Amino acid sequence: MASHRKPKERTLTGSTARTAATLAIAGAASVTMFGETGHAEPRLTASEAKARVDRLYQEAEEATERYNGAKEKAGTVQHRIDDLQDELARRTERLNRTRDGLGSIATAQYRSGGVDPAMQLALASSPDQYLERAGLLDRMSSRQNAALHALGSQRREIEQLRTEAGTELGELRRSRAELARHKRTVQERLAAAQRLLDGLTAGQRAAVLADGGQGATRSGYRAGRAVAAGSRSALAPAVAPNARAARAVSFAYDSLGLPYVWGATGPSSYDCSGFTQAAWRSAGVELPRTTYTQINAGNRISRSELEPGDLVFFYSGISHVGLYIGNGMMIHAPRTGDVVKIAPVDQMPFAGATRPA
Known part of the structure; x- marks a missing residue:
């Protein structure tokens, strides 16, 4: 008669136990990360991908303008530091000349034998000698007092300059840290946009970039120049209100097809505010570096008042700018x-x- 005893349960030990535990953890992680079915996130549609890419590029441009502002600030602080250091060198040279003057007075006193001035007068052999020595000692005393007064004043000025330079150096360090932070943000946003684009099919990527223009390759650059030239010939030119605006508009047309590079101010590539700054600089007008400062550089106008050469700004954070050329x-x-x-x-x-003034 066959035995119907319940089989003895086996205990997992050694490598078998470790393998089972690893599989259990991996299974739990797949549920945690992807839901109970363990499937990856559904593929984005072209419109969803475009919305995400556009948002990432907008965030990158916002960070670019903050980067431009921090870079301009760092440059301004560095210029102030250079000026302070030049002034400090001049004041130090003046201080050294004052010290040399005091040394000359001390040398003269030493050559007189180190005799007390009152005793020198008392030992004078004649009234004329007495008066001569009295006048000399009076002049030496006046020079010494003036030199000592100047020396103290110059030392205080130098200490003040050193304090100011130290303050500016601290500001420069903060500006450079801010610059690095905004640079990282730009790079992160651009990298995220590129990863998203790389994950799309060729058809989706083409749809997402339909409004994005040519790529930054050499062939894309040439194609972009050709498209831009065609756009110019197809668009009826509007008359600029004055010679300076006409020059800025002409510069803008001549720049069609040049690649966008964040942080660039020309002449072979630009970001948005670097481009408008260069256009108006060609007309003899110096605009600030960033979008959020350019909007205040001139007379604010309404959309209905736009004329060729005016600057037009976009988004609530004033993170993009273009040069108006007429006809909307x-x-x-x-x-x-x-x-x-x-x-x-x-x-x-x-x-x-x-409207720049």
Whole structure:
């Protein structure tokens, strides 16, 4: 008669136990990360991917303008430090001359034998000698007192300059740290956008970049220049209100097709505010470096008052700027991977306009 005893349970030991534990942990992690089914996140549609990519590029441009501002600030502080150091060198040289003057007075006193001035007068052999010595000692005393007074004043001035230089150096360190932080943000946003694009199919990527212009490759750059030239010939030019505005608009047209590079101010590549700054500089007008300072550099105007040469700004954070050319169009440097191009003003959320003066 066969035995119907319950089989003895086996205990997992050694490598078998470790393997089972590893599988259990991996299974639990897959549930935690991907849900109970363990499937990856569904593939994005082209419109969803475009929305995400556009947002990442906008965040990168916002960080770019903050980077530009921090870079300008660091440059200004460095200039002040250079001026302070030059002034400190001049004051130190003056201090050394004062010390040399005091040394000359001390030498003269030493040569007189170190005799007390009152005793020197008492030992005078004649009234004329007495008066001569009295006048000399009086002049030496006056010079010494003046030199000592100047020496103390110059030392205080130098200490003040050193304090100011130390303060400016601290500000420079903070500005450079801010600069590095914004640079990292730009790079992170651009890298995230590129990863998202790399994960799309060729068709999706083409749809996402349909409004993004040509890529930053050499062939894309040439194609962008050709497209830009075609856009220029197809667009009826509007008359600029004055010679300076006409010069800025002409510069903008001549820049069509140049690649966008964040932080660039030309002449072979630009970011948005670097482009508008260069356009108006060609007309003899110096604009500030960033979008959020350029909007205050001139006379604020309404959208209905726009004329060629005016600056048009976009988004609530004033993070993008273009140069108006008339007929509801502008020339701007859009974003990484794109080129300077003609685009409708209503392509982005309008935030304001300025007419440089």
